[in-house]
Amino acid sequence: MEKRRIEAVDYLRGCMALAIMFYHFIGWSSGVPDGNTVLGRLGVYGVSIFYILSGMSLYVAYNNVSWDKREILTFWKRRILRIAPLYWVACIAVLVLLKGYKNRSFETIIENLTLTFSFLDYSNYIPTGGWSIGNEICFYIVFPILLASAKNIYAFTSLCIVLFAAYLQFAFFTLSDDSSLVIQWKLYIHPLNQAFLFAGGIILAKVSSHARHSTLPRSAYIALFFLSLSGLFLYGDTPSGINLVTSTNRLVFTVFSLAACYACFNLNAAGKSWFEKVLKHLGNISYSVYMLHGFLFFYLQKHLYKGFVKNLTLSQFAFFIVVPIVIIAATYCFRKIETPFIRLGKITSGPFKERLKTAFSRPAARTD
Numbered sequence: 001m002e003k004r005r006i007e008a009v010d011y012l013r014g015c016m017a018l019a020i021m022f023y024h025f026i027g028w029s030s031g032v033p034d035g036n037t038v039l040g041r042l043g044v045y046g047v048s049i050f051y052i053l054s055g056m057s058l059y060v061a062y063n064n065v066s067w068d069k070r071e072i073l074t075f076w077k078r079r080i081l082r083i084a085p086l087y088w089v090a091c092i093a094v095l096v097l098l099k100g101y102k103n104r105s106f107e108t109i110i111e112n113l114t115l116t117f118s119f120l121d122y123s124n125y126i127p128t129g130g131w132s133i134g135n136e137i138c139f140y141i142v143f144p145i146l147l148a149s150a151k152n153i154y155a156f157t158s159l160c161i162v163l164f165a166a167y168l169q170f171a172f173f174t175l176s177d178d179s180s181l182v183i184q185w186k187l188y189i190h191p192l193n194q195a196f197l198f199a200g201g202i203i204l205a206k207v208s209s210h211a212r213h214s215t216l217p218r219s220a221y222i223a224l225f226f227l228s229l230s231g232l233f234l235y236g237d238t239p240s241g242i243n244l245v246t247s248t249n250r251l252v253f254t255v256f257s258l259a260a261c262y263a264c265f266n267l268n269a270a271g272k273s274w275f276e277k278v279l280k281h282l283g284n285i286s287y288s289v290y291m292l293h294g295f296l297f298f299y300l301q302k303h304l305y306k307g308f309v310k311n312l313t314l315s316q317f318a319f320f321i322v323v324p325i326v327i328i329a330a331t332y333c334f335r336k337i338e339t340p341f342i343r344l345g346k347i348t349s350g351p352f353k354e355r356l357k358t359a360f361s362r363p364a365a366r367t368d
Contacts, residue, residue, distance in 0.1 A: 016286070024293065093295045221263040292329055
């Protein structure tokens with residue numbers, strides 16, 4: 001199976017993880033950023049961009065798979081080993097160190113540790129951002145069907161139209177302009193309200209892969225990327241968070257998000273400059289940043305800020321103290337937890353004990 005690393009996609013993923021972390025830190029310390037601010041918009045559409053990038057990356061990795069029973073089982077093994085270990089760490093940290101077990105039922109804990117909350121109650125997640133991981137699990141069910149259908153343009157188009165119709169249903173009818181995003185949160189995070197974004201990533205990767213012979217100059221994709229971000233930041237007047245995800249605004253911001261991801265997918269970044277190496281590292285640790293930042297903020301606020309930090313505001317504490325700790329912790333988790341389990345998913349032969357030893361004994365490297 002041919003696999004090609006799309007470096008700029010990793011860069012964008014890392015930047016979105018940082019943006020979401022900053023959005024949460026501002027919201028928890030100073031109040032939720034306005035919908036007209038850069039952070040206010042990235043805080044909402046950063047996860048949307050995650051979904052698009054996920055669809056793109058999986059298409060590149062699996063577009064030549066036959067999807068027989070063995071391949072489906074292999075796909076699920078690798079995805080579970082990619083997602084679950086760090087999710088378990090985040091869950092256990094919340095339950096034990098933040099004493100989250102006191103206000104969670106036994107059923108909720110089991111559903112999260114088995115990731116079955118994705119299907120049983122997608123809003124019943126434990127760690128910050130856990131809802132999006134539940135959605136990803138749902139998308140993995142649809143993914144083999146989408147990839148298998150992609151060989152038939154009519155079947156693939158029909159499935160994408162169905163998902164887009166669900167997207168429109170939520171944007172124009174299910175979600176209301178007159179109510180806050182907080183009140184409608186359970187509706188917003190419904191997997192059917194997010195699935196088209198994942199499918200959109202597959203569509204863009206498929207289109208790009210079939211158009212390599214007519215690739216535009218790199219400068220054109222750089223221009224498209226910055227124009228897309230400018231549109232995402234400057235379009236319209238949306239002081240309320242709910243207005244970002246309803247009606248025409250939902251479509252416009254989705255187009256900007258898709259365009260930015262498409263540009264990154266086709267940038268052909270080399271990853272050799274120091275700046276690109278920093279972005280690449282952020283991309284590598286993006287999942288750990290996303291899953292750990294909520295727990296670390298509240299834990300450090302409780303055990304460090306309230307007792308020992310006297311001269312910093314909570315916002316200053318978040319950005320000067322918590323952010324570096326999150327980056328260090330995420331780097332450690334990427335090397336010691338994510339990478340070995342990703343590698344374990346790719347080792348297909350030998351006794352399990354030997355596979356485990358091999359997976360955890362090699363130096364960390366990006367193997368997603």
